[in-house]
Amino acid sequence: MISFANAKINLGLSVTEKRQDSYHNIETIFYPVQLYDVLEFNEASDYAFETYGIDIPENGDNLCTKAFNLLKSDYPEIQPVHIKLLKNIPVGAGLGGGSSDAAFVLKALNELNNLGLSSIILQDYASRLGADCAFFIDNKPLFAEGIGTTFSEVDVNLSNYFIVIIKPDIHISTAEAYASITPQIPQVDLKRAIQLPIQEWKYHITNDFELGIFEKYPLIQDIKRKLYEKGALYACMSGSGSSVFGIFEEKINLDDLNTLGKVYYPTEL
Ligand SMILES: C[C@@](CO)(OP(=O)(O)O)[C@H](O)COP(=O)(O)OP(=O)(O)OC[C@H]1O[C@@H](n2ccc(N)nc2=O)[C@H](O)[C@@H]1O
Ligand SMILES: Nc1ncnc2c1ncn2[C@@H]1O[C@H](COP(=O)(O)OP(=O)(O)O)[C@@H](O)[C@H]1O
Structure with missing residues (x-):
């Protein structure tokens, strides 16, 4: 079985x-x-895990293995x-790649073993692996509150627009980013x-992390300005x-911004 996370x-x-x-x-x-x-899943006599592509900094077991064990x-x-x-999604990028891998492992194991677990149950397992992880179970646009695992529907559709992502050569740890933020009641609904x-x-519409991160890494603010x-x-x-x-309203080539970071053009498979 192959899953695309x-x-x-x-x-x-x-x-x-x-x-x-x-x-x-x-x-x-x-x-x-x-x-x-x-993610490729093959029958085996014992559990095994291998990665290719972008290097994942070691920090205990991979989230895929954690999902399997859980x-x-x-x-x-x-x-x-x-x-x-096969790791393509950059790590430490705020793109939730590790969380997505873990959620897709849970979904694949549910299917391969005919466990019949509902979305709600899978979300509960996912949220024990990481706050971001639960969203990837239903994997549709959602408003999230609490620690990021309480969801409600939101009507937003960007399918007629063109999204470009730029990832500078900077790795940000989520825990570190939260540690340096001062929480506040949002000004906007x-x-x-x-x-x-x-x-x-x-x-x-703003992102509260930008203030502290832009101060520490001005290059990230430059990228936003360039966009x-x-x-x-x-x-x-x-x-x-x-x-x-x-x-963007229309397809655009931003390859000239590759001096600031790697340029990604997410597209349908
Ligand atoms: C900031 C967000 C926004 O979507 O994503 P990323 O930018 O990392 O992708 C998420 O809240 C990240 O979720 P996730 O990356 O799953 O976090 P976890 O692994 O559960 O937690 C890592 C650490 O971040 C902090 N943390 C995480 C979520 C949260 N609501 N409050 C926190 O304070 C905690 O210190 C925790 O130990
Ligand atoms: N399959 C995985 N993919 C990416 N990172 C993983 C994975 N498994 C464990 N990790 C750990 O999770 C950390 C954050 O991963 P990731 O979700 O890509 O970042 P972000 O918080 O920016 O969305 C990495 O630094 C790595 O140590």
Whole structure:
């Protein structure tokens, strides 16, 4: 079996409160984008995991293995599997690649072993692997609050626009980004603001991580500025960074910005 685990961008993000459990409450809109990791699952006598493509900094077990172990601990009947991951989504980019891999492993194991787990149950397992992970179960645009795992529907469709993502050679740790932020009550109702014409988003929709991250890494702010200079209707850092996305009315080639970072053009498979 082959799964294509896509990335996400955050259309706006407010960090509203620090919680007792050391996490933060946030408000954001998760939007899936067509930039993919590839996961191949083959029958095996013992569990095995291999990765190719972009290097993943070691930080304990890979999230794919964590996902396998988590589900196996509750469902011992799960068959061993050999997982091959082709890593294309940049790491430490705010694109949720690791979380997506983990969510797609949960979904694949559910299917391969006929476990019949519902979306809600899979979301619960996913949220134990990472706050971002639960969104990738249903993998459709969603407004998220709480730690990013309480969802409600949102009507936003960018399929007629062209999205470009630029990832500078900067790795940002999510935990570090949260540690250096001062939570505040949002000035704007994101769910309402997203209903405005996209040309107006830049006046209303912000990402609270930008302030601190731009100060520390001015290159990331330069990328956002460049995207507007090139005609983006809206540009914003994704999640805790370091990638920045621009939404354009029409297809555009931004290869000349590759001195600032790697330029990605997410497209349907
Ligand atoms: C900021 C966001 C926005 O979508 O994504 P990224 O930019 O990393 O992709 C998410 O909130 C990231 O979610 P995720 O990357 O899954 O975080 P986790 O692995 O659960 O947590 C990593 C660390 O980030 C902090 N953390 C995470 C989520 C949250 N709501 N509050 C937090 O304070 C905690 O210190 C935690 O130990
Ligand atoms: N399959 C995976 N892909 C990417 N990162 C992974 C994976 N498994 C574990 N990780 C760890 O998760 C960290 C953050 O991953 P990722 O989700 O790509 O970043 P971001 O928080 O920017 O969305 C990495 O630094 C790495 O140590």
